[in-house]
Amino acid sequence: MVNIGVIAWKGGVGKTFIASHLVWGLAELGEKVLGIDLDNQGDLMKWMTGYTWKKQSDVKVSESITLLWRPGGEIQLPNGYGYAVFDGRPQVDISADILNMLDVAFIPIAGRLSQENARDLSSLQREMSPDTKMFLLANLIEMRLYITREEALISKKVGIPILDMGIPKTVKVRESEMTGRPVWEMSYANRGKVPAVLKSLCFFIQQGEWEKL
Ligand SMILES: Nc1ncnc2c1ncn2[C@@H]1O[C@H](COP(=O)(O)OP(=O)(O)O)[C@@H](O)[C@H]1O
């Protein structure tokens, strides 16, 4: 089984958004997939089963998808799955046992990668196994389809490549009452519709491209 982590040192950067679409997307490619929710809040469970989730720990969503709620980080996983996608927590207080299991980890960056992130990235890297392939993944991009020179330098310095697949903002759901600015939220209507770029990421995973980089 290939173990995939979606992790970051903070909340609201799109971990659950990305993890859920990886689960759906890999299942669409014919794979059997476990989604493992490491967050107390159970956002992956709620989002993937519908908002009526009632703290069941194991939920079979379809023939090919099973979700496990594992906020305590227990690592016994059922057999018979090709992929396990771990949806991280707001802080990287994920047990070393789980971090050590990861073959590949995607780190969503919402907004531009800055020097400030470089420090967080380095400390994240220290907690990870050297055998885990790590990739930065730009999320919630608007007009950017390019990586700036500064970002390339930061990525090089920390030694974590930025994937050239930026995930755009999908659906604008509402305006913030406080600031009048748009708030980007998963739209329930779009649940399970895997955005094209996340389909590409699923191919990248299924084809084993991540092992070659
Ligand atoms: N690419 C995206 N397009 C639209 N909404 C997004 C995107 N990425 C994240 N979001 C939304 O932003 C909010 C925070 O994302 P979420 O996945 O819950 O972050 P995290 O799991 O890192 O806390 C959610 O409402 C989510 O639906």
Ligand SMILES: [Mg+2]
């Ligand atoms: Mg989350």
